[in-house]
Amino acid sequence: MSSVPAKLSTSQVIAYGSVGIPFGAVGLPMAVFIAPFYADQMGLGTATVGVIFMILRFWDLFSDPVMGWLVDTKPTRHGKIRHWLLIAVPILLPTVYLLYNPIGPPVSPLFLGIILFIFYIGTTMITTPHQAWAPSIARSYDERSRLFMWRELFTISTMLMMLGLPTLLAQTGDVDRSHQIAIMGWILVIALPLTVGAACLLVPDPRPDPSQPKASFAPSAIMEALRQQTLWRLLATEIFIGIAIAGTAGTFLFAAQWGFGVINLAPLILMVHFIAGFVAMPFWVWLSKRTEKYIAMRYVCLWSALTYISYFPLSVMGGGPVLLFIAAMISGLGYGSPFILVRSMMADLVEAEEVRGGSNRSGLFYSLMSGAYKTGASFAIGIPYILLGVLVGFNPSGDNSAGTVTGLMVVFVAVPVISYFLAALLIWKYPITRASQQETAEAINRGGQANLESLHPPVKEGDL
Numbered sequence: 001m002s003s004v005p006a007k008l009s010t011s012q013v014i015a016y017g018s019v020g021i022p023f024g025a026v027g028l029p030m031a032v033f034i035a036p037f038y039a040d041q042m043g044l045g046t047a048t049v050g051v052i053f054m055i056l057r058f059w060d061l062f063s064d065p066v067m068g069w070l071v072d073t074k075p076t077r078h079g080k081i082r083h084w085l086l087i088a089v090p091i092l093l094p095t096v097y098l099l100y101n102p103i104g105p106p107v108s109p110l111f112l113g114i115i116l117f118i119f120y121i122g123t124t125m126i127t128t129p130h131q132a133w134a135p136s137i138a139r140s141y142d143e144r145s146r147l148f149m150w151r152e153l154f155t156i157s158t159m160l161m162m163l164g165l166p167t168l169l170a171q172t173g174d175v176d177r178s179h180q181i182a183i184m185g186w187i188l189v190i191a192l193p194l195t196v197g198a199a200c201l202l203v204p205d206p207r208p209d210p211s212q213p214k215a216s217f218a219p220s221a222i223m224e225a226l227r228q229q230t231l232w233r234l235l236a237t238e239i240f241i242g243i244a245i246a247g248t249a250g251t252f253l254f255a256a257q258w259g260f261g262v263i264n265l266a267p268l269i270l271m272v273h274f275i276a277g278f279v280a281m282p283f284w285v286w287l288s289k290r291t292e293k294y295i296a297m298r299y300v301c302l303w304s305a306l307t308y309i310s311y312f313p314l315s316v317m318g319g320g321p322v323l324l325f326i327a328a329m330i331s332g333l334g335y336g337s338p339f340i341l342v343r344s345m346m347a348d349l350v351e352a353e354e355v356r357g358g359s360n361r362s363g364l365f366y367s368l369m370s371g372a373y374k375t376g377a378s379f380a381i382g383i384p385y386i387l388l389g390v391l392v393g394f395n396p397s398g399d400n401s402a403g404t405v406t407g408l409m410v411v412f413v414a415v416p417v418i419s420y421f422l423a424a425l426l427i428w429k430y431p432i433t434r435a436s437q438q439e440t441a442e443a444i445n446r447g448g449q450a451n452l453e454s455l456h457p458p459v460k461e462g463d464l
Helices: 010-017 020-026 028-039 046-073 082-100 108-131 141-173 179-202 221-225 229-259 266-291 293-308 310-316 319-334 337-357 363-391 404-427 433-448
Strands: none
Touching: 010 141, 010 179, 020 108, 020 141, 020 179, 028 046, 028 141, 028 179, 028 229, 028 363, 046 108, 046 363, 046 433, 082 108, 082 179, 108 363, 108 433, 141 179, 141 266, 141 337, 141 433, 229 266, 229 293, 229 310, 229 337, 229 363, 266 293, 266 319, 266 337, 293 319, 293 337, 293 404, 310 319, 310 404, 337 363, 337 433, 363 404
């Protein structure tokens, strides 16, 4: 770790966080625009698109751990992260072009399935190593939150631009939806090599220390890691966060149009949701510094769960852009911060497990976290779309009865409310605190083992 400063410079933090720019373009915008685009304009229907997204996301349950294994066991003499990011870029560029510029309509389900399959492989090759980078370059409890906050700020800024772009293009140039999607794709094609290049150039990638034990991926070592209840609580929390956020994104335009009677302004109002999260993010990070990360996480999840309920009565009251604006703004104050906190908490866990087991397995742990979020996101697109298409009978391009619209709003509200409540419950008490992390860091600096009971106390059933 001699090549890593005690605190990264601002330019290094910005370079690391800038990798969030391309994934701000393919995260929620994928659910908000791409999934409805293929369901409606490309003629596949909500149920078919929901099934494709959900099935292919489950592929990540295999590919993410494989990527984690590669990160931990296949470093180069220059480091363990940069080369994976550089390999991923040429895989993603042609795939992104085809995904955002399909030949149609119509397109076949097979086309969407193949393109998404390759796309998810490429994104895994960037997201897993990028997150696994954090524990080795951010060495303190609050520095990790700072690092992930900058990443999330870049991500949200890009999402805001992408969400406002369709409305801006439609109003200034009468650009139809297919061309709006194509322009989004070109932004991603340009951003990928620039941001990955900046990160690889400026951010340190510590070379493997030959004196340290190599990460073990023997079945016994993996099972030992997976027996940690703390890990499972973080993964389950990440799944529920993914369900809440992607579920909202994938159905927001439908809820805006049919539940609130808002069409053209819907993308701009959704931007308000993310702007609110952008503005409130430093507050939740500040709260984690004044207290503990899990305490801030608890309160931001409760805030989100309670405020999402407001969409339903405001819709019943008649809807309209003003009421949708209010609901989007207050519910958005909790957006984004759970990503920061739970990933920072995972870095603390990686460090504690390094002391416990003698090797750094950040690739494995962050691959599991990435898979957990993608699992939640796939559920969030698949389940609501299937419910809307099969159970509720919702038709995004046709007429819907009042009862169908009520069913749409129930699905739209219930998914994030239940998910955020469960995430808050899971993280209500958490064993790794600021004090225990400091003990862990001191043990690593000494090159010895720490008192495991104090660093990673067992969680009792009554603590959940």
